[in-house]
Amino acid sequence: MSLDWGLxxxxxxxxxxxxxxxxxxxxxxxxxxxxxxxxxxxxxALFLPFPGRKHRRGEEE
Amino acid sequence: MSSTxxxxxxxxxxxxxxxxxxxxxxxxxxQPAYVASWIYVFGVLTLVAMAEVIGTGVILAIFGPQWWxxxxxxxxxxxxxxxxxxxxxFAMIVHLWGKFxxxxxxxxRSLTWVTGAVTFLASILTAFTGYLSQTxxxxxxxxxxxxDGINSTGGGAIFNVLNFGxxxxxxxVLMPLVLVALVGFHVILVRIKGVVPPxxxxxxxxx
Ligand code: HEM
Numbered sequence: 001m002s003l004d005w006g007l008x009x010x011x012x013x014x015x016x017x018x019x020x021x022x023x024x025x026x027x028x029x030x031x032x033x034x035x036x037x038x039x040x041x042x043x044x045a046l047f048l049p050f051p052g053r054k055h056r057r058g059e060e061e
Numbered sequence: 062m063s064s065t066x067x068x069x070x071x072x073x074x075x076x077x078x079x080x081x082x083x084x085x086x087x088x089x090x091x092q093p094a095y096v097a098s099w100i101y102v103f104g105v106l107t108l109v110a111m112a113e114v115i116g117t118g119v120i121l122a123i124f125g126p127q128w129w130x131x132x133x134x135x136x137x138x139x140x141x142x143x144x145x146x147x148x149x150x151f152a153m154i155v156h157l158w159g160k161f162x163x164x165x166x167x168x169x170r171s172l173t174w175v176t177g178a179v180t181f182l183a184s185i186l187t188a189f190t191g192y193l194s195q196t197x198x199x200x201x202x203x204x205x206x207x208x209d210g211i212n213s214t215g216g217g218a219i220f221n222v223l224n225f226g227x228x229x230x231x232x233x234v235l236m237p238l239v240l241v242a243l244v245g246f247h248v249i250l251v252r253i254k255g256v257v258p259p260x261x262x263x264x265x266x267x268x
Contacts, residue, residue, distance in 0.1 A: 034147070034151065037151070038151055038154055038155055038158075041151070041155050042100075042155050042158050042159070044099065045098070045099035045100040045102070045103065045155065045159065046098070046099075046100060048099055050097045050098050050099055052097060053094070053097035053098075
């Protein structure tokens with residue numbers, strides 16, 4: 001039974017996965033996308049300012 | 062004067078818990094300034110995702126496979142369970158990278174790192190037994206592929222991936238118990254030791 005909300009999925013996933021082959025590396029596009037997003041989240045977590053943090057490094061409270 | 066009361070295991074255990082983890086360490090009011098960074102959010106995000114996965118898993122267990130395969134609400138809860146797992150692993154890996162970059166095992170925190178690493182491995186086993194518990198063609202295919210790998214190690218004698226009952230019980234009973242215990246220990250260790258200081262600001266820590 002499908003969830004027919006008129007929206008459908010954001011991305012159509014109803015087909016066999018796409019793969020990237022590069023020498024010994026063999027990875028699905030879906031997994032590669034997750035890896036790229038994890039690296040992006042890691043970098044963003046290091047550089048985005050954290051709300052409520054008013055002091056710069058080295059300053060005391 | 063050591064009275065019998067002092068020697069009771071209840072007294073000794075209470076004193077030990079009070080000493081190693083007083084309430085103000087367990088639930089502190091403030092954290093050091095360097096904790097105000099997004100990287101510290103990922104441990105808690107992993108924890109929240111795990112709670113969501115356990116919660117949706119309980120709902121799946123209540124209504125069973127016919128429900129999650131056939132009804133649209135069942136599909137929805139099943140999807141919440143799956144996507145919760147995606148968030149869980151995503152957050153756990155960013156958390157791991159963050160702790161690796163901070164060398165957060167410094168200053169007597171090696172057990173925190175080790176419990177985290179063991180949790181990671183146990184989570185993978187939980188996910189694999191979850192794939193085998195789907196009750197669809199996907200799980201059939203995965204189990205028949207996995208059996209050859211497991212059997213080549215000899216492990217198939219006690220861990221039989223073709224035994225649906227065994228895989229389901231590992232997935233919904235044993236592994237959740239193991240994970241909750243490991244994560245509980247992991248977080249309590251963090252509270253006992255306090256958050257690791259930055260490498261540059263406190264060079265004498267650890268080594
Ligand atoms: C179910 C998986 C996990 C959960 C729920 C979890 C949860 C947490 C939480 C809530 C904290 C404190 C807040 C923070 O610093 O982010 C923490 C700290 C820590 N985690 Fe995890 N964690 C998990 C997996 C891991 C893994 C895979 C590793 C590394 C192999 C790891 C290593 C550490 C270390 C070393 C600390 C201490 C950081 C410090 O003292 O500053 N954790 N964890």
